Amino acid sequence: MAWDVGIMAGKKFSVLREKMTPEAQARGQEKFEQLRSEMDLAELRRARLLSQESLAQLLQVSQGSVAKMEKRTDMYISTVRRFIEAMGGELIVTARFPDHAIHITQFADMGKTKD
Structure with a gap:
């Protein structure tokens, strides 16, 4: 569906959402959740409000x-793990199969020293 930008300009999304059918609202929410849960590292860094320079430091x-x-x-x-941890996150590696998902634990403590 093509959007007429002139129609949307200056309107709050909440007003537009109220005019959508429940099915369209559900599809929009589903797409939002998908986009929010799928990011490459650069998108994730920007979403965390970090510059490349601050992350580099x-x-x-x-x-x-x-x-x-x-x-x-x-x-x-280990590189991805450091990148994620520098942004305040935790890397979790999961293998998904048709019948279930398995959390791979051998990477959980990688690089951490034991006292």
């Missing part, structure tokens, strides 16, 4: 290194 690398990491499609799990 947390990771103790250059801003250029962060830019390169965000573009890579193949990374060590």
Whole structure:
């Protein structure tokens, strides 16, 4: 469906949502949840309100290194884990099968020292 930008300009989304059918509202909410739960590393960094420079400082690398990491499609799990933890998150690796999902635990403590 094409949206007429002139119609939407200046209107609150809550007003537009009230005019939608319940089915359209449900589809919109489903799409919102999908988009919110699927981000690449650059989108995630921006959503966490971090610049490449500030994340680079947390990771103790250059801003250029962060830019390169965000573009890579193949990374060590330890690198992804450091990236996520620097943003305040926790990396959880899960394998999904048709009948169930399994949390892979061997990566949970990777890189952490035991006292």
